[in-house]
Amino acid sequence: MTVWEVFRRERKGQPFQHAGSLDAPDAGFAAAWAREQYGRRGESEALWLVPRAAIREVRDFPDALDLAYRRVDGYSLKERLREARERAGTAARDR
Amino acid sequence: MTETEFVEYLHAGGQVEAGDWMPDEYRARLVKFVQMHGSSELMGVLPEREWILRAPTLKRKLALTAKVQDEVGHAQLIFRVVEDLGKPRERCLAELAAGEARFHNVFHYPTRTWGDVGVIAWLVDAAAIISQKALLKCSYAPYARIMKKICWEESFHILHGRDVVLAMVTGTDEQRELVQEAIDRWWPPLMQFHGTRIPADEDPMLHWRIKTQGNEEARQQFLESYVPQIRELGLSIPDPKLRRRDDGVWEYTEPDWDELRAVVTGHGPRSQERLELRRRFFEQERWVREAVLAA
Numbered sequence: 001m002t003v004w005e006v007f008r009r010e011r012k013g014q015p016f017q018h019a020g021s022l023d024a025p026d027a028g029f030a031a032a033w034a035r036e037q038y039g040r041r042g043e044s045e046a047l048w049l050v051p052r053a054a055i056r057e058v059r060d061f062p063d064a065l066d067l068a069y070r071r072v073d074g075y076s077l078k079e080r081l082r083e084a085r086e087r088a089g090t091a092a093r094d095r
Numbered sequence: 096m097t098e099t100e101f102v103e104y105l106h107a108g109g110q111v112e113a114g115d116w117m118p119d120e121y122r123a124r125l126v127k128f129v130q131m132h133g134s135s136e137l138m139g140v141l142p143e144r145e146w147i148l149r150a151p152t153l154k155r156k157l158a159l160t161a162k163v164q165d166e167v168g169h170a171q172l173i174f175r176v177v178e179d180l181g182k183p184r185e186r187c188l189a190e191l192a193a194g195e196a197r198f199h200n201v202f203h204y205p206t207r208t209w210g211d212v213g214v215i216a217w218l219v220d221a222a223a224i225i226s227q228k229a230l231l232k233c234s235y236a237p238y239a240r241i242m243k244k245i246c247w248e249e250s251f252h253i254l255h256g257r258d259v260v261l262a263m264v265t266g267t268d269e270q271r272e273l274v275q276e277a278i279d280r281w282w283p284p285l286m287q288f289h290g291t292r293i294p295a296d297e298d299p300m301l302h303w304r305i306k307t308q309g310n311e312e313a314r315q316q317f318l319e320s321y322v323p324q325i326r327e328l329g330l331s332i333p334d335p336k337l338r339r340r341d342d343g344v345w346e347y348t349e350p351d352w353d354e355l356r357a358v359v360t361g362h363g364p365r366s367q368e369r370l371e372l373r374r375r376f377f378e379q380e381r382w383v384r385e386a387v388l389a390a
Contacts, residue, residue: 001388003179020172020241021179025390037168038244041251057114 004030005055007048008038016048105304110236113179121303125235126180128305133173134191135199140166141369142206143215151209158255162216165248172241179237185384192377194370199223200355201284203363210273213263214281216256221321222288224249225313226306234304264328271329278325279333286334286347287355289313318345 001023007016019038024030030049038044068074085091096104098118111117117125140163147163150156174184190196201219206212227246233239263270290310300306318337322345325332336348361367 018240019244020237021175022171023175023178025387029387029390033171037172041248043244043247 001025002030003052004034004049005052006034006038007050008044009046009048010043011045016046019044019047021052102302105234110234110239113237121305122180124299124303125238125305126177126182128300129173129180129235129238130177130182130187130190131197131199133170133177133187134196135202136166136170136173137191138198138202138369138373141372142202142204142365143212145206146209146212149209150212155259159212162252162255165252169245169248172245173238176235176238176241188377192370192374194361194367197359200287200358200363201281202369203358203361203366204280204284205365207280208273208277209259210263210270210275210277211281213256213259213274214277216252217260218256218278218281218285218321218325219288220249220252220256222285222313222317224253225316225320226289226308229306229308229313232304232307260328264330275330278330282333283351283354284358285317286314286350287352287358289317290355291352315345318347319343 002025003021003023005021006019008019009016022030022033022037024033027049034047034049038047082091096116101116101118101121105111111121143159143166144163147156147159150159174187177187178184187196191198201215201222206215224246227242227249230242231239231246233242260274263274292311293309295301295309298306298309301309319339322332322337322339334348336346338346340346357363358366361370
């Protein structure tokens with residue numbers, strides 16, 4: 001038996017989302033059971049069945065060089081903005 | 096990650112995936128709880144199954160068959176979750192057949208009339224969906240995800256049950272009496288269904304965020320939603336102490352907790368008969384499982 005991960009899409013244009021898993025001896029059985037479990041009432045527009053073993057999962061995202069300039073938290077505008085407003089004489093509008 | 100960090104992570108709303116590290120106690124409690132849920136889904140179809148052949152119309156027969164099929168499907172999904180936690184489905188089924196696995200109290204009682212079928216689908220499923228909706232926020236994410244589908248299907252069952260009950264209370268006096276008599280019998284088990292009042296800080300299931308709702312909270316929610324719905328049909332509830340206080344809290348006669356304990360340990364009125372049926376099917380369908388495994 002192989003464990004298959006089931007992803008379902010509710011409507012065209014939406015992302016496929018993980019729904020659950022099932023075990024089946026082959027792709028034919030997997031499709032039959034996935035239809036029964038996730039498509040009996042028109043709740044899915046499409047299903048993706050992926051053998052769990054075929055999934056390559058990545059969990060670690062090393063940032064050894066601290067590349068903060070690529071992230072929103074890499075920019076702190078507050079101080080500079082205050083200074084810029086002071087110089088421009090628009091500081092009063094700053095609450 | 097230490098156990099303390101793990102608990103902090105859960106209390107901050109963190110969720111756990113199948114392959115993640117988890118403390119042994121968390122895994123053990125999850126397995127026990129989820130397995131009980133799976134066993135209940137599987138045993139829950141037996142009382143209703145008795146009425147498939149006796150359903151009053153073809154439409155009712157089809158609807159009831161579909162509900163039974165849904166519940167068995169839930170059991171399959173849930174046992175799959177248990178399997179990922181390290182306990183094979185075959186062992187869950189074997190423990191159930193051997194009478195070693197617990198299942199919900201309400202599935203140990205007889206279904207005497209068609210009124211029971213309506214009351215079970217409406218009120219037993221209503222009580223169950225309250226617990227299951229709270230499980231949408233379970234700290235174990237794979238379980239929480241399948242709960243979405245399960246809750247969605249249970250809402251059909253409640254509609255189906257309510258429709259059966261409405262048809263009967265708008266029918267003959269005899270039909271109305273069948274519903275009333277069913278409610279009279281099902282009320283005590285329904286009040287026991289959510290379990291004893293465990294204080295939140297002593298409930299290990301809340302500690303591990305497997306459950307996010309206390310037993311009494313679930314029961315109060317059930318009463319708040321369903322007592323008015325039962326009463327508006329002119330049906331009565333067999334509890335003279337039942338009343339809603341000004342602060343919104345429902346008072347009721349203390350449920351018989353000894354009965355609950357006896358029933359869930361296999362001493363209910365139909366416990367042994369239903370387990371016998373489960374054993375019979377477990378053996379009878381062995382060839383199917385073997386054929387699939389050999390495919």
